[in-house]
Amino acid sequence: MMQSTSTRRRLGAFLSxxxxxxMLLLLVALFAYLNPFFLTFENLRTVLEQNxxxxxxxxxxTFAIISRNIDLAPGSIIALVGVIIALVYVNxxxxxVAIVAGIATAxxxxxxxxxxxAKLGINSLIVTLAAWIWARGLAIxxxxxxxxxxxxxxxxxxNSGGILGISPPILLIALAYLVGWFLLNRTKLGRYVYxxxxxxxxxxxxxxxxxxxxxxxFGVMGVFTGVAGVVNLSKLGTAAPxxxxxxxxxxxxxVVIGGNPFQGGEGNLRKTFFGVLFIAVxxxxxxxxxxxxxxxxxxxxxVILIALFFEVVSRRLLRGEPSLDMSDTIAS
Amino acid sequence: xxxxxxQPAPRATTQTPEANDTRxxxxxxxxxxxxxxxxxxxxxxxxxxxxxFLSGTNLINIVKQASVVxxxxxxxxxxxxxxxxxxxxxxxxxxxxxxxxxLMASYGFDAxxxxxxxxxxxxxxxxxxxxxxxxxxxxxxxxxxxxLIALKGLGQIVINNTWVFVTNSFFEALATExxxxxxxxxxxxxxxxxxxSVVMQRTRFGHYIYAIGNNSVAARLxxxxxxxxxxxxxxxxxxxxxxxxxxxxxxxxIVGPPVGSGLEFDAIAAVxxxxxxxxxxxxxxxxTLLGALxxxxxxxxxxxxxxxxxxxxxVTGFIVLGAVLLDRFARRSAEA
Numbered sequence: 001m002m003q004s005t006s007t008r009r010r011l012g013a014f015l016s017x018x019x020x021x022x023m024l025l026l027l028v029a030l031f032a033y034l035n036p037f038f039l040t041f042e043n044l045r046t047v048l049e050q051n052x053x054x055x056x057x058x059x060x061x062t063f064a065i066i067s068r069n070i071d072l073a074p075g076s077i078i079a080l081v082g083v084i085i086a087l088v089y090v091n092x093x094x095x096x097v098a099i100v101a102g103i104a105t106a107x108x109x110x111x112x113x114x115x116x117x118a119k120l121g122i123n124s125l126i127v128t129l130a131a132w133i134w135a136r137g138l139a140i141x142x143x144x145x146x147x148x149x150x151x152x153x154x155x156x157x158x159n160s161g162g163i164l165g166i167s168p169p170i171l172l173i174a175l176a177y178l179v180g181w182f183l184l185n186r187t188k189l190g191r192y193v194y195x196x197x198x199x200x201x202x203x204x205x206x207x208x209x210x211x212x213x214x215x216x217x218f219g220v221m222g223v224f225t226g227v228a229g230v231v232n233l234s235k236l237g238t239a240a241p242x243x244x245x246x247x248x249x250x251x252x253x254x255v256v257i258g259g260n261p262f263q264g265g266e267g268n269l270r271k272t273f274f275g276v277l278f279i280a281v282x283x284x285x286x287x288x289x290x291x292x293x294x295x296x297x298x299x300x301x302x303v304i305l306i307a308l309f310f311e312v313v314s315r316r317l318l319r320g321e322p323s324l325d326m327s328d329t330i331a332s
Numbered sequence: 333x334x335x336x337x338x339q340p341a342p343r344a345t346t347q348t349p350e351a352n353d354t355r356x357x358x359x360x361x362x363x364x365x366x367x368x369x370x371x372x373x374x375x376x377x378x379x380x381x382x383x384x385f386l387s388g389t390n391l392i393n394i395v396k397q398a399s400v401v402x403x404x405x406x407x408x409x410x411x412x413x414x415x416x417x418x419x420x421x422x423x424x425x426x427x428x429x430x431x432x433x434x435l436m437a438s439y440g441f442d443a444x445x446x447x448x449x450x451x452x453x454x455x456x457x458x459x460x461x462x463x464x465x466x467x468x469x470x471x472x473x474x475x476x477x478x479x480l481i482a483l484k485g486l487g488q489i490v491i492n493n494t495w496v497f498v499t500n501s502f503f504e505a506l507a508t509e510x511x512x513x514x515x516x517x518x519x520x521x522x523x524x525x526x527x528x529s530v531v532m533q534r535t536r537f538g539h540y541i542y543a544i545g546n547n548s549v550a551a552r553l554x555x556x557x558x559x560x561x562x563x564x565x566x567x568x569x570x571x572x573x574x575x576x577x578x579x580x581x582x583x584x585x586i587v588g589p590p591v592g593s594g595l596e597f598d599a600i601a602a603v604x605x606x607x608x609x610x611x612x613x614x615x616x617x618x619x620t621l622l623g624a625l626x627x628x629x630x631x632x633x634x635x636x637x638x639x640x641x642x643x644x645x646x647v648t649g650f651i652v653l654g655a656v657l658l659d660r661f662a663r664r665s666a667e668a
Contacts, residue, residue: 070473116653116657120657121660122656122657122660123611125417126600126604126610127653127656129597129600129601130650130652130653130656131649131653132597132649133597133601133645133646133649134645134646134647134649134650136649137642137643137644137645137646137647137648137649140642140645140646141640141643141645141646144642145642249480249481252473252477253474253477253478256471256474262473262474263471292488292493293485293488293493294484294485294486294487294488294489294493294589295489296485297481297482297484297486297488298482298485298486300481300482300485301478301479301481301482301483301484304477304478304481304482305464305475305478305479305482308475309464312470313468316469
């Protein structure tokens with residue numbers, strides 16, 4: 001009895017650490033079997049480049065989820081950042097100024113959201129939902145629902161070889177995860193993000209100005225979202241008001257599938273990165289099979305639900321609980 | 333000197349309770365019915381600034397336009413009251429309206445069996461949501477998000493990625509026929525609200541839902557079948573979304589791939605505008621109707637004033653934000 005319990009726990013521990021990696025490998029194997037071109041170096045690099053904005057947003061989303069918050073706005077803000085960059089660029093001809101203005105827009109919006117959430121104690125789901133609507137709305141109204149083309153050497157540079165053949169989007173992903181890791185593990189901000197997610201009241205009683213640190217956290221998330229906006233714009237060199245629609249949902253799913261509990265208080269960026277790879281491989285693999293959008297959504301939704309299921313069951317095994325909680329249903 | 337300083341103090345304390353009481357009562361009324369006041373204020377404002385707005389045809393139009401979001405909002409209110417959320421409702425609208433349309437157009441189904449099939453699918457999706465959230469234990473935001481994506485795909489597969497006409501006479505009548513000025517669609521919504529507000533306030537089921545929302549653990553200790561009740565709430569939410577799906581098929585007369593997209597967020601906005609707390613336990617079904625009407629009124633007014641459609645989302649977003657802030661400030665002053 002004892003032995004079987006500890007075996008289960010060990011299995012749970014293994015699965016909750018490496019479950020996503022196992023699922024990722026299975027998914028890669030499946031797509032490699034279905035499509036001989038999938039496992040080429042060229043394609044795997046494309047997988048990362050195509051999902052660079054998602055990977056970067058997921059860093060900020062990890063902060064949000066560890067602190068028991070959520071951010072629905074990144075997809076809309078990315079569209080708005082693109083529009084702002086394009087408009088400033090068209091009017092000034094200076095790409096550097098345009099990029100700074102774009103990232104500043106994202107930071108200001110996230111600080112605004114953060115202040116409302118932290119100072120007024122309003123649920124982040126509803127505040128960022130409002131921004132999900134209005135930021136997308138602003139992107140549409142400012143462009144009159146049209147796309148704006150940005151023709152600048154910067155766009156070519158972002159799509160070129162970069163340093164040592166590593167393209168700029170991939171370098172930016174690496175930078176985002178390094179900075180994110182540093183902030184989470186080596187700074188006060190990171191400590192308080194975990195503390196707020198674990199037990200906010202205890203953090204307040206310990207003298208932490210949680211409202212202030214939440215606002216700082218949202219500001220940092222704004223930087224990640226802003227950079228993702230730049231990456232997303234330079235992918236096609238076009239600012240489209242419909243850009244990055246639903247990207248926030250992919251980011252949330254990536255963080256959670258990676259094994260970061262949605263209830264907050266714990267988690268890390270390595271898990272998030274595996275989750276991002278999982279979603280990126282899923283998006284790319286399904287797309288390469290040349291299926292229609294409808295089947296793409298169906299398979300994607302089903303795979304996500306299966307992955308979530310395994311994630312939850314492995315965590316239950318780790319804690320030594322029954323894999324499904326039926327007690328209440330049976331008792332009643 | 334010190335006497336003079338001290339003296340007013342006791343007087344102040346004898347006076348303030350009364351003054352505070354009145355102030356608190358006023359603020360309480362304001363915060364309890366804040367959505368209603370906003371609706372009334374906007375009715376007056378819009379009526380004064382647009383001569384068409386307060387016309388009978390336009391007001392009837394608003395109620396009709398609000399009916400789909402309104403009906404989804406009923407189920408969404410229940411789910412939010414138990415501390416959950418359901419993001420799959422927009423996809424359920426697509427899947428159920430698509431299924432009913434295809435059954436009637438390609439398989440010669442009559443209206444009744446097509447509707448029964450649509451509603452059954454909605455209830456099944458709700459059951460799946462409930463089981464995934466309450467028994468498997470996946471957080472409702474991401475579980476129903478997965479369902480949103482999968483069912484959007486399934487719905488588009490059912491209608492074969494094209495537009496399917498709804499030519500059934502019953503569905504047409506539902507959108508065009510009127511009873512006491514109002515289109516039948518609006519009556520469906522109003523009757524559902526009437527039923528559910530009675531259920532929530534007067535039946536044991538309603539009390540259980542509030543009990544679970546206030547304190548799930550206490551409700552379980554008190555012997556309530558918490559998991560089973562929560563699953564029933566998700567089933568109801570799927571069912572109401574399916575009813576909204578039938579209403580969409582009737583209103584549009586055609587079902588296509590983009591149908592239902594984004595409706596989940598409109599419904600959540602209506603619930604929040606109605607003052608229901610996202611943390612659960614506090615809120616009223618009938619206030620969601622006010623929230624849905626409020627959203628529709630503003631969009632309708634913008635159209636009347638010739639404000640370009642491209643501004644709709646911006647304004648809607650700020651209304652949601654404004655309503656949340658207003659509710660928060662009203663509650664803070666009432667508590668103070």
